[in-house]
Amino acid sequence: MTRNLQYGRGLVWLRNDLRLRDNTALYRAAVSCGAVAAVFIACPKTWKSHDDGDPVVNFRLACLRELQESLAGRRIPLYFLEVASFDEVPSALQQIVRKLQIDAVFANAEYPFNEQRRDSAARAALQEAGVPIEYSTDRTLVPPGAVRTGSGDAYKVFTPFKRAFVSQCGATDFSPLPPPRQFDGDKGWPQWLQIAGAHNLVQTIPDTVRGYRALPQKDGKIFGWMPGEKAGARRLREFGEIIDGYEDERDFPAIDATSRLSPYLNCGAVSIRQCAQLALGLNEGRWVGGSEGISCWLGELIWREFYTHLLVAFPRLCKHQPFKPETDRVPWSGDELAFRRWCQGKTGVPIVDAAMRQLLETGWMHNRLRMVVASFLSKNLLIDWRWGERHFMNHLIDADFAANNGGWQWAASTGTDAVPYFRVFNPYSQSKKFDPRGEFIRRFVPELHELNDKEIHCPDSAADYPAPICDVAQSRKHAIEVYAALK
Numbered sequence: 001m002t003r004n005l006q007y008g009r010g011l012v013w014l015r016n017d018l019r020l021r022d023n024t025a026l027y028r029a030a031v032s033c034g035a036v037a038a039v040f041i042a043c044p045k046t047w048k049s050h051d052d053g054d055p056v057v058n059f060r061l062a063c064l065r066e067l068q069e070s071l072a073g074r075r076i077p078l079y080f081l082e083v084a085s086f087d088e089v090p091s092a093l094q095q096i097v098r099k100l101q102i103d104a105v106f107a108n109a110e111y112p113f114n115e116q117r118r119d120s121a122a123r124a125a126l127q128e129a130g131v132p133i134e135y136s137t138d139r140t141l142v143p144p145g146a147v148r149t150g151s152g153d154a155y156k157v158f159t160p161f162k163r164a165f166v167s168q169c170g171a172t173d174f175s176p177l178p179p180p181r182q183f184d185g186d187k188g189w190p191q192w193l194q195i196a197g198a199h200n201l202v203q204t205i206p207d208t209v210r211g212y213r214a215l216p217q218k219d220g221k222i223f224g225w226m227p228g229e230k231a232g233a234r235r236l237r238e239f240g241e242i243i244d245g246y247e248d249e250r251d252f253p254a255i256d257a258t259s260r261l262s263p264y265l266n267c268g269a270v271s272i273r274q275c276a277q278l279a280l281g282l283n284e285g286r287w288v289g290g291s292e293g294i295s296c297w298l299g300e301l302i303w304r305e306f307y308t309h310l311l312v313a314f315p316r317l318c319k320h321q322p323f324k325p326e327t328d329r330v331p332w333s334g335d336e337l338a339f340r341r342w343c344q345g346k347t348g349v350p351i352v353d354a355a356m357r358q359l360l361e362t363g364w365m366h367n368r369l370r371m372v373v374a375s376f377l378s379k380n381l382l383i384d385w386r387w388g389e390r391h392f393m394n395h396l397i398d399a400d401f402a403a404n405n406g407g408w409q410w411a412a413s414t415g416t417d418a419v420p421y422f423r424v425f426n427p428y429s430q431s432k433k434f435d436p437r438g439e440f441i442r443r444f445v446p447e448l449h450e451l452n453d454k455e456i457h458c459p460d461s462a463a464d465y466p467a468p469i470c471d472v473a474q475s476r477k478h479a480i481e482v483y484a485a486l487k
């Protein structure tokens with residue numbers, strides 16, 4: 001077949017889009033170039049400054065290893081380079097394109113403030129080298145900013161955003177893109193290259209990068225999570241079999257009723273279009289209506305979209321600032337000991353402790369419990385939500401700045417469309433309602449194993465288990481007064 005190709009040699013710059021299938025940048029490179037290579041540039045110093053922890057970095061590198069094999073099958077070499085920070089990326093890319101004689105670079109857009117700044121600097125550096133770079137929409141269903149109010153502003157509230165998203169984009173074809181074609185044999189790609197001021201560009205993916213611990217793997221799994229595109233695709237397929245029950249069961253942490261796709265979505269081993277396509281395919285193409293389970297899950301995908309759109313519309317969210325500036329006047333307690341007890345799952349409030357231990361042991365926490373523990377920290381303990389946001393980033397295997405910041409600002413009532421300040425989750429009622437038989441608590445707080453289904457939510461006393469760190473009713477009242485005084 002003769003191809004009318006625009007470029008000779010293309011480079012795909014991979015970031016959090018670690019998959020072969022339905023990868024817009026990879027697809028664009030494959031249809032427009034005669035030969036394609038890929039590169040991943042690790043920036044551990046910047047990752048640290050963004051609070052990326054060992055779980056997310058280990059998972060990312062493991063997904064990258066699997067992707068390298070898949071790409072090799074298509075004769076696309078994947079190079080790896082470690083520099084310290086985003087600042088060094090533009091010059092590194094300049095050297096790479098010169099040495100590999102690249103005609104065009106392809107990448108999928110990323111939206112947090114520092115990522116956007118890095119990408120503009122990369123564009124300028126590549127321009128200097130005479131090489132164009134094309135950024136594609138891939139992380140979200142539609143580009144941030146595409147859904148706007150009648151007067152052209154960004155939406156600040158979820159429900160109207162969702163309504164507008166469905167009416168403006170509901171009929172859009174989100175069909176996944178095919179994987180890149182198979183390229184011909186040897187295109188003279190070198191095994192490695194020297195890059196000034198950085199490590200060598202190599203074709204081996206290391207177990208870890210500077211400042212990060214290589215976590216032990218068991219049967220290829222990290223914290224029980226099998227990395228990679230194939231595992232992500234399997235999980236999506238399996239979730240399709242239980243998606244109808246999502247709305248009814250998603251709030252019960254002892255039940256495996258949610259998709260658990262977040263680690264895959266965040267490093268890009270699964271694409272958002274693949275998720276939308278599966279759900280829409282099962283729901284006769286409908287975003288709302290049809291199966292309640294499916295439309296509820298599609299709503300969660302729109303929440304993900306909403307939080308990413310917010311980052312772009314309000315860059316101050318990326319600068320440790322609350323959406324509502326007045327909430328910066330909350331007199332946070334600064335109690336480091338209480339914070340440590342919260343982090344370790346030793347607050348004496350069983351559902352909070354079970355959740356915090358789930359995070360430490362599995363790198364993941366159930367959504368209902370993320371809300372409960374975030375409310376407990378920011379309201380009952382009156383500890384700055386940013387401390388909790390940071391702990392989550394450090395420990396979650398699905399750590400994602402947009403969703404995490406959005407979730408924390410929602411729970412702490414500092415965000416746009418947040419929970420009203422006077423609504424404070426009662427951890428004991430949440431526990432009784434969503435873990436009625438204490439199954440989840442028993443799984444993660446073995447000290448309470450012997451207690452009956454009633455006592456387990458609020459034990460009077462149990463060996464080796466601390467008394468509650470605070471009086472939930474009193475601290476709730478205090479938090480409401482503090483927030484009310486901000487007005």
Ligand SMILES: Cc1cc2nc3c(=O)[nH]c(=O)nc-3n(C[C@H](O)[C@H](O)[C@H](O)COP(=O)(O)OP(=O)(O)OC[C@H]3O[C@@H](n4cnc5c(N)ncnc54)[C@H](O)[C@@H]3O)c2cc1C
Binds near residue numbers: 262303365374399406
């Ligand atoms: C305080 C707090 C912190 C959070 N931190 C993160 C985080 O770092 N990374 C992260 O991916 N999610 C975060 N979330 C959102 C949500 O808890 C997780 O996305 C969800 O628990 C992941 O499990 P799942 O894949 O089984 O989700 P499902 O219920 O199956 O949902 C499917 C997908 O929709 C998206 N999604 C679901 N709920 C939300 C939401 N509220 N906001 C944005 N996207 C959502 C996720 O991509 C998720 O994988 C946070 C929520 C809160 C309250």
